Structures are given as C-alpha cells and as structure tokens.
Amino acid sequence: MQVLTLGPEGTYSHRAASAVANDEEISFTESVTAIVEAVANGEYDRGVVPVENSIEGSVTESLDAFAEYEIAVVKEVITPIRHALLAQSETFDTVASHAQALAQCRSYLEENYPDATLEAVASTARGVQHAREDPSVAAIGHPANADDDESLLVLAEDIQDQTSNATRFLVVAPVSERSEAGAKTSFIVYPDVDYPGLLLEMLEPFAERDINLTRVESRPSGERLGDYVFHIDIAAGLYEERTQDALAVIESIAEEGWVRRLGSYDSETVIY
Structure with a gap:
C-alpha cells in the first residue's frame, strides 16, 4: 500500500501515517492539497492529512481540498502532540x-524567548532540518527527532500551551473505497441558497434522530x-437508518x- 503524507520524514503526519503503513510504503510531499489530489487521481492508495488540532482548530487547507476533490475518508487517527525545543546549543536567534x-507553543515562546524570530516553514520536520544545518536556528518538533543524530539537543520538552494537545488526522482513499460502515461519518453540504434559518434546518434532522454532531464548520465556497x-x-454510520x-x-x-x-470510518488513537 502506497501512502502519501506531509514530509519530510519525522513530521507528526509521518507518525500518524505509520499507523496505516510501514515506513517503506510512505512517501512525502509538503502540500495537503497535493496529497488529496494524488489520492483522488489514483496515484496513491492512501493519503494521511491533518484536519483538526485541539488548540488551533481546523486545518482549512484540508477542508478545502475535500470540497474540491472526490475522495473517501476511511479512517481517523488521533495522536497526542508532544512539542520539544530542539537546537544545536542554547544560543539561537530563530x-x-x-x-x-x-x-501551539505561543505562550512558552513569549515567556522564554520573547526576542526570537519565529519562522513558519512547511512542516515541523523541515524546521528540524533547518536547525541541523544552522546553529542559529532552533526547531519545534517531536523530541524523538533529536535521536536521529547527535547534532541536536532537546532544550525543553512538552512546551505546548495545553498538555492535552492532540491532532486529528483523516486517512483518505480513492472514492471507490467509500464505506457505509463505521462509528463516524463525514460529509460536505453546499446548499447554494441563503435564507434565515437555513443552518437550523440543516441541523434539526440530526437532533430529531438523536445523532450527535461532532463538528460543524463553514468554509467560503469561492463562488x-x-x-x-x-x-x-457525526457520531453515526451511513449504514444506520437514522x-x-x-x-x-x-x-x-x-x-x-x-x-x-x-464515508463512514472508525477512529484509532496512536501514542508516540
């Protein structure tokens, strides 16, 4: 099974993808949209994309890609996020x-490194790569990233603002593999109408049938x-009559x- 996820090697997405495939079956890109597109086009059997973090909320690029491409969601992987500060030494600028x-580490950084320049890069693993190459750069990533060689030190562990920090990943597959079996279901609605009470009308059918909504989010249609x-x-399967x-x-x-x-799917929690 060929799996595509966010890279390079060592990202949290990589760790989530390990619950789906062996490392030799995992390939990497630096775009969530590219992952969904590649699976929709049949280039990969599975894609693993982040969709929601317990601190920062939804990953909007993933949601927009789901609306753009026809795919199936076949599994949910939830992984606790443990952030560490990694650097070659205790002296760095960025x-x-x-x-x-x-x-997710905003409070820690403001308190301990208020003068540091914060640089957003494509992935946590890419930040770790920069820290290995440049002694003036520190990275935020899983503490195990420092185990790959002796160039990085773990300066601090569990620096995320909330100890309950976790990220939800969805495993996507070609649309032909969409299933009605599972404890959860995801779907997208584009009403293409607008009137008072529209959202209420869309939510009432679930409340009336005792179906729990686990997430409701709106995104611009682009139209x-x-x-x-x-x-x-929702916390119910497509196979259910309700x-x-x-x-x-x-x-x-x-x-x-x-x-x-x-599609409908089940959830797995993976701890690293």
Whole structure:
C-alpha cells in the first residue's frame, strides 16, 4: 500500500501515517492539497492529512481540498502532540517550525524567548532540518527527532500551551473505497441558497434522530462573497437508518447545490 503524507520524514503526519503503513510504503510531499489530489487521481492508495488540532482548530487547507476533490475518508487517527525545543546549543536567534506548531507553543515562546524570530516553514520536520544545518536556528518538533543524530539537543520538552494537545488526522482513499460502515461519518453540504434559518434546518434532522454532531464548520465556497460550504461530522454510520433519513432531508434542503458523502470510518488513537 502506497501512502502519501506531509514530509519530510519525522513530521507528526509521518507518525500518524505509520499507523496505516510501514515506513517503506510512505512517501512525502509538503502540500495537503497535493496529497488529496494524488489520492483522488489514483496515484496513491492512501493519503494521511491533518484536519483538526485541539488548540488551533481546523486545518482549512484540508477542508478545502475535500470540497474540491472526490475522495473517501476511511479512517481517523488521533495522536497526542508532544512539542520539544530542539537546537544545536542554547544560543539561537530563530525558532523554525510549522505555523500550527508555533501557535501551539505561543505562550512558552513569549515567556522564554520573547526576542526570537519565529519562522513558519512547511512542516515541523523541515524546521528540524533547518536547525541541523544552522546553529542559529532552533526547531519545534517531536523530541524523538533529536535521536536521529547527535547534532541536536532537546532544550525543553512538552512546551505546548495545553498538555492535552492532540491532532486529528483523516486517512483518505480513492472514492471507490467509500464505506457505509463505521462509528463516524463525514460529509460536505453546499446548499447554494441563503435564507434565515437555513443552518437550523440543516441541523434539526440530526437532533430529531438523536445523532450527535461532532463538528460543524463553514468554509467560503469561492463562488461569491457570503456563500459557504458546510463540513459536518457525526457520531453515526451511513449504514444506520437514522443517518440515511437525516441525509435525505439535508439533500432536499440542498437540492440547488450538492451533498458529498465522504464515508463512514472508525477512529484509532496512536501514542508516540
């Protein structure tokens, strides 16, 4: 099974992808959209993309890619995030990491390194790479990244602002592998209409059938200002009659637009 995820080697996405495939089956890119596109086009069997962090919220690039490309969601992987400060020495001028990691450690950095320049790079692993190459750069990443060689020191561990920091990843597959079996379901709704009470009408079918909504988020459709696509996750499978009934109501509300069923899946928590 060929799996594509965010790289280079050593990212949190890489660690999540290890729950899906062996390391020799994992390839890397530095674009979430490229991952989803490659899976939709059949170039890879699976893609592993981050969709939500418990501190910083949703990864909007992932949501927008799901709306643009036809794919299936086949699994959820949740991994606790342990950030460490890595550098060649205790003297550095810049802290480089993914923008989300920098934001997740904002309080620690402001308190301990208020004068450091923060540099957002494509991934935590890319920041670690910079720190290995440049003694004036520190990185934020998993502490195990310092085990790869002796060039980096772990200056501090668990520097994230919340100890409960975790990231949710979704495993995507070609649309032909979409399943109705699983404890959770993701779908996207583009109503292509706008009137008072629209969102309420879209949520009521789930409340009436005792279906728990685990996430509701709107993203700009790109069609016009004030026009939105809705990403919805529920704690129920597509195989369930109550889910089918609720989605039938949603599809009637969105008859001018579309409803995309990404599929049902189960969740796994992976700790590294």
